[in-house]
Amino acid sequence: MFSPQSIATILTLAAAVALGPLSTDMYLPALPRMTDDLNTSVDQMQLTLSVFFAGFAVAQLLYGPLADRFGRKPIMLAGLAIFSFASIGCAMAETVEQLMVYRFIQALGACGGPVLGRTMVRDIHGPEKAAPVLALIGTIMALAPAIAPVFGGGLIIWFDWQAIFLFLAFFGFVLMAVYGLKVQESLKEEYKKPFNLTTVMTSYKRLLKHREYIGYTLSCSFVYSGLFCFLSASSFVLINFFGVAEEHFGLYFALVVCGYVIGTQLVQRFSVYVGQRKMLMQGACTAAVAGIAMAIPSLLEKDTLAWLIAMQVLFMVGVGIVMPLSMGGALAPFSDIAGTASSLLGFLQAVCAATVGIIVGHMYNDTPLVMTVAISIMGILTLLSYRIFLHKKDQPQA
Template structure:
């Protein structure tokens, strides 16, 4: 069994958290081809992305309370088992309707990793050190979206899109074995909470009334939604508009992930000096500047592949700075209902991102404009959430979290 504070536990949890990004990023190069495979439309194929996030969102409202009552490990292992079975269903799908259905079930299983991975970090490392550890996990996780589209692109070239889901099945099985036999349970018995509906609703109500929790949660949700707007629109922008070969399109996702990795490393470097809020201020401003640099040329009907790539890399640097810090800020005050707080954060993040992804697919004009507008808007909303609700210029409380009442 690994020591709870060991690097091996961080890497294992990062691998479980990465299950969500892998489930979307790895088959992105396949999306244009699926329109021909199933003889359907772009927005119909895009639903296979958005339905995943909708399932991801709503299931998190269940995972958190269950994990606060029964422990992190058994709930996470149950989710991974569901993911394995539904991934096999995706690989065997013969219609777009079947693929959409199994993608929804796949999401119900996949969301246990991110919700409970964040929760276990908060359990083990406490409210302040969790920000540093989540940034470290973000650095490790950056490998997943960097490598996944490249692997997916070559799988598409060498085999077919079904190979992606077979790979995901094996990945989830390996994660199950590591978590079952090597990762210790992190929930202390004295912190286990009730599953009574009124208690659960009361906990959600407490979170929704907590101004800073809402600020950090919306800041994280909007910045992630900009990322998902890119994931939803980029396959059609890169492959159909800019004529990038499918097997090479993964390079652009890898470059964007390099931006995310840079952001997490910057956050780790400056976080001790500036605190969580200082990192968030810088990260949101970087994302807004990148979004504006992308959308203004797009609205002027100026479209260049290099411009789209560079501005997205810069935006992703901001995402890498913001997401781990905002997650840590949101969870910091809630030691006795960390799972519930994490699940509501994940619900908000996934629900907003899924809605933005569907809008990108529905209003896709054949150019990068819709994607660029969505990314810029989400960056601005992320910055607004931080300044209006958290007020980082005046409030430094997150560096010394209050005791939970």
């Protein structure tokens, strides 16, 4: 068994948390080809992303309470099994409707990784050290969205888009074996909660009455939705509008992910000295400024690939700062219902992202305009969430 605080446990949890990004980012270069192969439209193909996040949202409401009752490990293993078998189903899909069904089921399994990964970090490292560890996991798992589109583009060239989902199934089965054999249960017996509707609703009511929990959750949800705008539309914008080759799309995406890594590294190195709340504000400002700067050329019909990528990199710096700090801040006061707190955060984050993704897909007009304006709005809402719910002049920053 791995020691709970060992780097091996952190790596395993990072791999579990990365199930979401892998499931979305790896097939991004294939979206235009899948649109043709499955004889469907751009908005229908983009809907496979939003359907995934809808399933991601629904399942999160159950994962946390179940994990608070039965422990993290059995629930995580069940999720990994669902994810792996559904990935095989995605590879076998012959219509976009079948793909949507399997993507929904795939999401039901995949969301266990992020929910329980965050929860286990809170279990093992406590409220004070959770945010830096989440930032470290964010840095490690950033390899997933950096490598996934490049690897996915290669699989398209060497095989076809079905190979992407078969690889995801293989990854899920391997992770299930490592997690089952090597990772220890992190939930203490005294923290186990009965699983019934009254207990669950009482916990959710307690969370929704907590002003700071709402502030952290909204900040995390809006900044992630800005990232999701880029995920859902970037392949069409870069490949169809700017003429980027499918096999080169992943390189641009990897460059964008570098911004996220920079943000998480800043959290690890400076959050203790600057103060977590003050640094969160700086990350929100970065996201808002980058989003506005990205949208201006689109509004003027002066889009350039270099400027769009540069501003998305800067936006991702903000994402890398805001997400680990807001996750750590949201879970910090709730050691007794950490799983439920993580579930509600993930649910609201996924609902927000899925809703924005559907709107972007429906309004997409074959130019970067819809994507860049949506990203700028999400950056502004992130900053407003901080100012309304978390900004207190009389409260210490650290």
